Amino acid sequence: MVILDGTIVSVALPSIQHGLGFSPSSLAWVVNAYLVPFGGLLLLAGRLGDLVGRKRVFIAGLGVFTAASLLCGVSQDPATLLASRFVQGIGGAVTSAVTLGMVVTLFPQPRERARAIGVYSFVQSAGGSLGLLVGGALTQTIGWHWIFFVNVPIGAVAVLAAWRVLAPEQGVGLGRGTDVLGALLVTSALMLGVYTIVETADRGWASAHTLSRGAVALALLLAFVVRQAKASHPLLPLRVFRSRDVAGAMGIQALMVAGMFSFQFLCVLYLQKVLHFDEMRTGLGIFPVSVAIGALSLALSPRLIARFGSRAVLLPGLALIAAGLAALGRVPVGGSYAVDVLPALLPLGVGFGLAMPALATLAMSAATPQDSGITSGMVNTMQQIGSAFGLAVLSTLANARTDALLGGGTSPAPALTDGYRLAFRIGACLVAVSLLLAATLLRSPVPARRPRTVGEVSAAENAAR
Known part of the structure; x- marks a missing residue:
């Protein structure tokens, strides 16, 4: 729900502008008012989880996010909506910052942890893609207010479930790290x-x-x-970065997310402005990526990570993402979704489904129970910095290329397509750099095999005889 809210607003922006009277220059802040506090508070919220208990911080963040969603839905003017979105970003940051740390703490065994991180990665990455589909459906059917109202019952149920299901934690105490x-x-x-x-x-x-x-x-x-x-008593103990795998994984993740954002943002624009898809068709067009991510993250990636190690799974994942973005870098003006877009989306989904669980596992590999919250916050911070940087750089390059062509007399569709192609290629280069860094920096060993039980040893001896 929290990750989905970063993208669900995108397809509703025209309706929000018409309904509340936003100026074109201020409309972008419907998204930015959420992103700024979200990216800025992740580290602090993660450390608070270590100090006062991750369950308390998680529930508090959910409560703030849910209440702010209600305020967003009832907003009648731009100022109220922007203020509510800012508070919503605070709640989202507080909730997200401790989630991965709780997963690592709840599942200490390597195989169980790999499966749990696979589920976490699927929910996180699929949320961004599903936001486009859900946002389009709600906006077209019952109005833009419901992209916020839908969070209220979900958030209430999540708070109650977390209160009953999650074990209480005391934390290490504010005196240990204030x-x-x-x-x-x-x-x-x-x-x-x-x-x-x-x-x-x-x-x-x-x-x-x-x-x-x-x-x-x-x-x-x-x-x-x-x-x-x-x-x-530092807020962020620098020992977290002593591990080569942890530090490398966080940098690689920022580059990968920055490159991947050329797909998440500009592919939507290509479908709508060049192929003339409406909001629903756009969401359905992106949906195969979520399906591929889910299939890999939930079923295959955890087993591969447990068997071959995170690095061995990460490398082909990054290669597939780079290949998918490079394929999008060749989309034509009069393109076909089935021929030109879908074949590029499938390797993107498969690659992301392999890479995200592997990176999360590497980034959290050295986290202790006392530092899992701050490490989780750092992982999420690198994602937010990567996405913000990727969106800013790639959209700027695409717009500059399009404006130059329009100034030279090129018609809008070819000018837009050429700008998107440039951004896709730059995104592919960013992911290729992350692949090079992963191949040279990471040294994650293959996980040790599980010791055989007495029954398995006896069976093996009988088979040998």
Whole structure:
């Protein structure tokens, strides 16, 4: 529900603009008002989960998210909706930050953990794709308000289920890690950084606005790192990054997500603006990706990771994603969905279904019960930074290419298609770089085989005799 809410709004933006009177320049903030606090608070929320208990933080975040969804649905003016979306982003960050940490803590055995992370990865990645389908269906049938109202009963049931099902946790205590200065530095750095990135669509990458705020965000982030190296109870213990696999997986994940965003955002625009799909057909057109992700994440990936190791599963996954994006980089103006789009979407879904569980497993491989929340928050933060950066860079390049062609007299459809093709190819290059890094940096060993039981040993001896 939380991940889905980042994309479900996209297809409803025209209806929201018409219903509430948003100006074209302010309409993007219906999405950005959610993304900025979401990306900025993940680390702090993850550490709070370690300190006061992940169950408490999870339920509190769900409650805030659900209440804010109700406020979004009843909004009658732009200011109320934007404020409610900001609060919704806070609730989403608090909830998401501790989820992967809870999964790792609840399933300590490697095989069980691989299966649980497979389910987690499927829910997370499928949520983004399903948002397009659900958003289109709700907007076209009963109105844009219901893209928010639908969260209320789901959130209420989730809160009750979490309260009854999840075991209580005490956490390590606020006295073990209350780094107030570190929390202020990293939250300010991340929120300012995400804000700067999402504003590049209007301001440009070389503008004084972008360069000055980007420099401040980097300075705050550097100050945070220095603070963590000296603090007696750091918010983010730097020992988390001592593992080569953990640090590498997080960087690889950011690059992969940045490249993959050329599909999640620009493929939708290609289907709608060039092939003239409506919202429902667009959602159905993207749906095969969710099916492929589900089939791999739930059934095959956990077994492959348990058998061959995360690195061995990650490499072909990244190769398939790069191949799918490269195929999208060749879509024609008068293309056919069945011939030109679907053959590219299937390797994307399969590759993502292989890569996401493997990366999550690697990123959480060195997490202790005391640090699983902050590590989970870091994993989600890298995803958000990658998606924000990917959207800003790839959409800027696509728009610049399209504008240049339109200025030269090219008709709209070919100009749009050429811009999308460029972005798809750049996305493929980003994923190819992540593949190169994975092949050279990661050294994840093959998991040890499960010891045989007495019965299995006896059976083997009888077979030998």
